[in-house]
Amino acid sequence: xxxxxxxxxxxxxxxxxxxxxxxxxxxxxxxxxxxxxxxxxxxxxxxxxxxxxxxxxxxxxxxxxxxxxxxxxxxxxxxxxxxxxxxxxxxxxxxxxxxxxxxxxxxxxxxxxxxxxxxxxxxxxxxxxxxxxxxxxxxxxxxxxxxxxxxxxxxxxxxxxxxxxxxxxxxxxxxxxxxxxxxxxxxxxxxxxxxxxxxxxxxxxxxxxxxxxxxxxxxxxxxxxxxxxxxxxxxxxxxxxxxxxxxxxxxxxxxxxxxxxxxxxxxxxxxxxxxxxxxxxxxxxxxxxxxxxxxxxxxxxxxxxxxxxxxxxxxxxxxxxxxxxxxxxxxxxxxxxxxxxxxxxxxxxxxxxxxxxxxxxx
Amino acid sequence: xxxxxxxxxxxxxxxxxxxxxxxxxxxxxxxxxxxxxxxxxxxxxxxxxxxxxxxxxxxxxxxxxxxxxxxxxxxxxxxxxxxxxxxxxxxxxxxxxxxxxxxxxxxxxxxxxxxxxxxxxxxxxxxxxxxxxxxxxxxxxxxxxxxxxxxxxxxxxxxxxxxxxxxxxxxxxxxxxxxxxxxxxxxxxxxxxxxxxxxxxxxxxxxxxxxxxxxxxxxxxxxxxxxxxxxxxxxxxxxxxxxxxxxxxxxxxxxxxxxxxxxxxxxxxxxxxxxxxxxxxxxxxxxxxxxxxxxxxxxxxxxxxxxxxxxxx
Numbered sequence: 246x247x248x249x250x251x252x253x254x255x256x257x258x259x260x261x262x263x264x265x266x267x268x269x270x271x272x273x274x275x276x277x278x279x280x281x282x283x284x285x286x287x288x289x290x291x292x293x294x295x296x297x298x299x300x301x302x303x304x305x306x307x308x309x310x311x312x313x314x315x316x317x318x319x320x321x322x323x324x325x326x327x328x329x330x331x332x333x334x335x336x337x338x339x340x341x342x343x344x345x346x347x348x349x350x351x352x353x354x355x356x357x358x359x360x361x362x363x364x365x366x367x368x369x370x371x372x373x374x375x376x377x378x379x380x381x382x383x384x385x386x387x388x389x390x391x392x393x394x395x396x397x398x399x400x401x402x403x404x405x406x407x408x409x410x411x412x413x414x415x416x417x418x419x420x421x422x423x424x425x426x427x428x429x430x431x432x433x434x435x436x437x438x439x440x441x442x443x444x445x446x447x448x449x450x451x452x453x454x455x456x457x458x459x460x461x462x463x464x465x466x467x468x469x470x471x472x473x474x475x476x477x478x479x480x481x482x483x484x485x486x487x488x489x490x491x492x493x494x495x496x497x498x499x500x501x502x503x504x505x506x507x508x509x510x511x512x513x514x515x516x517x518x519x520x521x522x523x524x525x526x527x528x529x530x531x532x533x534x535x536x537x538x539x540x541x542x543x544x545x546x547x548x549x550x551x552x553x554x555x556x557x558x559x560x561x562x563x564x565x566x567x568x569x570x571x572x573x574x575x576x577x578x579x580x581x582x583x584x585x586x587x588x589x590x591x592x593x594x595x596x597x598x599x600x601x602x603x604x605x606x607x
Numbered sequence: 608x609x610x611x612x613x614x615x616x617x618x619x620x621x622x623x624x625x626x627x628x629x630x631x632x633x634x635x636x637x638x639x640x641x642x643x644x645x646x647x648x649x650x651x652x653x654x655x656x657x658x659x660x661x662x663x664x665x666x667x668x669x670x671x672x673x674x675x676x677x678x679x680x681x682x683x684x685x686x687x688x689x690x691x692x693x694x695x696x697x698x699x700x701x702x703x704x705x706x707x708x709x710x711x712x713x714x715x716x717x718x719x720x721x722x723x724x725x726x727x728x729x730x731x732x733x734x735x736x737x738x739x740x741x742x743x744x745x746x747x748x749x750x751x752x753x754x755x756x757x758x759x760x761x762x763x764x765x766x767x768x769x770x771x772x773x774x775x776x777x778x779x780x781x782x783x784x785x786x787x788x789x790x791x792x793x794x795x796x797x798x799x800x801x802x803x804x805x806x807x808x809x810x811x812x813x814x815x816x817x818x819x820x821x822x823x824x825x826x827x828x829x830x831x832x833x834x835x836x837x838x839x840x841x842x843x844x845x846x847x848x849x850x851x852x853x854x855x856x857x858x859x860x861x862x863x864x865x866x867x868x869x870x871x872x873x874x875x876x877x878x879x880x881x882x883x884x885x886x887x888x889x890x891x892x893x894x895x896x897x898x899x900x901x902x903x904x905x906x907x908x909x910x911x912x913x914x915x916x917x918x919x920x
Contacts, residue, residue: 577713
């Protein structure tokens, strides 16, 4: 009888990780072909239209980069948190907190020239997002409250809080009753990178953040501590790693990155805050981080992929009438596929003829 | 005085039970999964899938109970997927659950949009009607509060008893509780750890889907985007609050329903002075508070989140 046994792999090469992510993305597209066919369109036509819609022209590519910008930041937020096994599912809320802080500082409170105002707005957003994530981290450390549930529930609370403010104290009186905040002053707006394109300075911030985070994780003591805490908390504590302090630092950085995503959307794209600022950037960030194997530089590529899926699906939807929820399907399936791919990175399948009991080790 | 007036009305308690019903299904479902050692964060998406599938079946001409079955089946399928990923392959329960939520939600929305491309007002079905049980419905106060609800609410109450009986009075229940605490003891008895866990996750997920079905087939009569609105996550918090016990789960859901019904009535009283969002935040704040209160003493199933592989001690 044929038996399949699993043997743990000792070390996994970077190439293998990249290949697994690519296969996962392709598998997601293959699976989504089924619902696309049901919608009455040939999957290949739909995918070709998606590709053209996201990379087919300079304009399309600029839209993809614009969409990738917040995803890089929320992806980094998830990546660093998940490395430390701090399950921050609250990037969506932290994004709104950052956006709110940006409006608070950047809509006339400070009258500074752009070179000073933009850093002030950015800093305010990072602090707001970071502090919002410190709450669940503290609740976890102090009371043992599960951070998954707390961060998820905080998302709803923060968005309601934002709705309350944009219908009240910070409502724009000139917006014809539309619930949106007072606009950001011009000096606080991120510069555009190219004329007549929406892609903006937030992309540079995202790339710098990815590079900085990569250096922090791979080259610094904090990075070592984060990895140690993520792999085995008890062993890390025994080895003298300040576990709680590390968790709080991770919470601050993770929330801060998500907050920066909110600043970037307000100062780079919208110019004001509304309750539909983010179409789930926080949740998509989790997929980005997983596709990237929690690697900060991989996050940039994964964010570009996820952004292209969303931008491409919008364009494909306009041309064919197939619902653009297709993008959410591709993204969700990519996450599940890359998770399964992780299994094959951890274990090598071995086919044997003998009746050896199935062995699985950690 | 006014508060007492609110608390003594039939309408208030009937509303509390109505609000609690989807949570009862959800908490029971989450409890089944977690008792067997598997956290199922797919719950939010499974709610959506259940709401969508049940409603769509009825909209396509099936009977209401067939719709309930279809919803349960949809939940079971996503539960099976979660079980394969977390129990068979031993992958991260957190990430798999989030993935299931994203998948189930987007599949529900995509199917709805594909079936109904150009509708602005969601089409309606004729939902479950309030029961009128002879004798029982005529009991003063208790009659209208408990027995003039829809059949799905009664089903939720019956399921609480059924799950409690299953967990504490049957050999299967003993095995289920053991598999979440000490899976090796199950293996030592020659039972299948994986089989039990897969079964629990599938059954629990179909219970979650019933919570969703209640929304579109009893509380409302149509499917809306975003209608689940965090109810699944609230259930995950309530399970901890209920220390993984069906009776306490019922109590927690009812308490929650009562608070929610109360804040809705308070809203009509003081709504002019306090923004509506403050009230809408209450359920989420309440869930976090409940979690903080019990978290330290919470008696988590000892093998929750821990994958189990044959031959591993």
